[in-house]
Amino acid sequence: MSEFQTVKNSKKKVRHILALSGGKDSSALAVFMQGKIAGIEYVFCDTGEELEETYEYLHRLQDFLCTKIHWLKSEKDFRYYLDLYNGLLPDAQTRWCTRMLKLKPYEDFIGEDPVISYVGIRADEPYRKGYVSTKPNIKSVYPIVENNIRLEDVERILEESGLGMPRYYDWRSRSGCYFCFFQQKREWIGLKKHHPELFERAKAFEKFDSDTGDRFTWNQGESLDELMLRSESILAEFAKRTKREANAFKAHQKLKDVWGTDTDDTDSLSEEFRRL
């Protein structure tokens, strides 16, 4: 008997939880699951550093689902943890932002209850393996994969529901914090264009120690100011790459996965757990 079965067989009621990221895949999953599981709980872990579009979209999703989304938030904010980590900005290796602002509030919400966690990984994302929980009381399931739902189906589900796609997809490929270090360089340029004040806020977190020469920047080896100086060439390279990809895509269906431009949910909790 698995550890989850043992927990499930305790007297506690099994909870069904779907963690939303504010991205398209977990949102489409929520729409897809509507009416299928009684008492399913929807949660969103708010880092406090999300885009306005994300909040707006989640409110619309909540109205659509006619069910409250539990808004989870760490007691301490990003700035508190940044100080705690001596000004060391999070990156793909340390990922303290995820641990402290996403996972902890989520695990606190779950406690020791047996939970079935609904994960919004698509059938056309073979490189995303999903969340293998270290907590024995959490079991992940993948309804989108099981139903062979792919990117075009996600888009259709959201279109037909009337929700459409979150607005930030016009210039960004993922959900998540406005300063997320996973964003592509052209998305930083998009941030400056669409949210200049947030771009300035992200910039203000970067630090340079003239005594030691240490640089704390969002991108390795380059500050946001330096990146902006290259914005024309970054955009030109992106346009070239997109064209190459479109041509190659006809010959090789999987190439889009290499660029990852359709990958969603930086903060799908499934992804967060997986990456840690």
Ligand code: SF4
């Ligand atoms: S979206 Fe990016 S910056 Fe925000 S918590 Fe997730 S990994 Fe960290």
